[in-house]
Amino acid sequence: MATNQFRVWDIYTRLFHWLLVIGIGYQYYSAKISNTSIDNHALVGYGLLGLIIWRVLWGFVGPNPVRFSHFVPSPKNLFRYVRTQPKPIYASHNPLGAFAVLLFLLMIALQSISGLFMTDDILFSGVLYGWLDDSINNAIQWFHNNSFNGLIALITIHVIAVIVHAKTSEPYIIKAMFHGKKPQHNYAVSHTLKLHLTCALCIVISALKVYLLVNHIPDWLGIEPEDLFDF
């Protein structure tokens, strides 16, 4: 490894990223290819929702490079970045990348939440299935079945953009999502006890939110449980 490398991505952000990749891959496999384990599809969906909630919290209390306040640009800065040539190099996400990150978080959250309204018409019904009028429920199911195409489009653009950056201006960008380090930036994120404890707290809060959503909110809404998961 070259000298003068500084940690930009903390271990938890990297884990988040690769768990997201595995989770989305599994969702595609379980719903489109294997078609056998819809219970597992739902469980992994809850996990993905938990990951997204965690990342949103991390975006407020995590280390500087992964904070929204640090990398989300104003519209003016976004347009300036789009027009500027050659493009400046950022330690964290560049303004266009930041836009993609927000879109990822929103789309995966919506995909997971809409899953709660799904049924496979055989044995499985999501915990919010039957809560809303049929017409609204059907629209949400349509969304769940089709919005994944949008996600695939975004993933394709994301991977192409990453590869183009790796081939042109930032050859270290992909490895940095594994070991966390980029050369010559003004960051040196440390894995301090405070960072670990803050992350643990974010994990507890996000797990609790998913647990409540799956196990208690349907009761509070008066939905007859058809196939609740009891953790």
Ligand code: HEM
């Ligand atoms: C299901 C597929 C994928 C999804 C949903 C996804 C999602 C994301 C998200 C949400 C981030 C922001 C990370 C954060 O700030 O928390 C990100 C960053 C990143 N992803 Fe992916 N990703 C996917 C696949 C890949 C693949 C296959 C690669 C490698 C070729 C990759 C390389 C990267 C890199 C290098 C960054 C950091 C970009 C930068 O330095 O600004 N991703 N991805």
Ligand code: HEM
């Ligand atoms: C990010 C999370 C999720 C992703 C990416 C995802 C993706 C998908 C995809 C691609 C399909 C197939 C659509 C088609 O047939 O063309 C599907 C179907 C389905 N999903 Fe999800 N899903 C997620 C979360 C959930 C959750 C949390 C639940 C339930 C709690 C769920 C329940 C279902 C059901 C019941 C089906 C229909 C399966 C069938 O027709 O047999 N999904 N999902």
